Amino acid sequence: MRIGSGFDVHAFGPGDFVMLGGIRVAHSRGVLAHSDGDVVLHALCDALLGAAGLGDIGQHFSDTDPRWRGADSSVFVTQVLALLRDRRLAVANVDVTVLAQAPKIATHRDAMRRRIAQLLEVAAERVNIKATTTEGLGFLGRAEGIAAQAVVLLTEP
Numbered sequence: 001m002r003i004g005s006g007f008d009v010h011a012f013g014p015g016d017f018v019m020l021g022g023i024r025v026a027h028s029r030g031v032l033a034h035s036d037g038d039v040v041l042h043a044l045c046d047a048l049l050g051a052a053g054l055g056d057i058g059q060h061f062s063d064t065d066p067r068w069r070g071a072d073s074s075v076f077v078t079q080v081l082a083l084l085r086d087r088r089l090a091v092a093n094v095d096v097t098v099l100a101q102a103p104k105i106a107t108h109r110d111a112m113r114r115r116i117a118q119l120l121e122v123a124a125e126r127v128n129i130k131a132t133t134t135e136g137l138g139f140l141g142r143a144e145g146i147a148a149q150a151v152v153l154l155t156e157p
């Protein structure tokens with residue numbers, strides 16, 4: 001078995017929604033990002049790559065590469081999954097924490113879980129989504145941005 005962790009942050013910017021776990025979540029702000037700025041999927045990719053010993057998301061999908069401008073981050077997950085498959089690594093489970101004062105994700109949690117499970121081609125029971133605020137502290141507490149962390153376990157044959 002191999003464990004990996006990932007963490008990602010994006011600052012809020014102009015817009016009226018954020019992408020979280022492949023789900024469009026209405027919000028008073030958008031995020032500043034080269035791709036669609038989905039912190040959940042970016043943290044997830046880093047956790048998967050970390051567990052596989054394959055570096056980080058920036059090495060595979062450069063934020064200066066025009067191919068990824070405005071990219072749907074689900075593409076990153078799909079490509080990372082292919083790298084794992086090449087190495088005969090399988091996803092045992094995924095645990096994600098979203099850190100933000102807003103937006104609230106409670107009503108989107110099940111959809112995020114289903115979407116991530118679909119992208120990883122595993123049962124939804126293998127994916128867990130949690131959310132927390134930072135009790136008003138720091139840049140997240142001041143609602144300047146949104147963060148996510150992910151932990152994954154991979155199994156080897």
Ligand SMILES: [Zn+2]
Pocket residue numbers: 008009010033037038039042
């Ligand atoms: Zn990111």
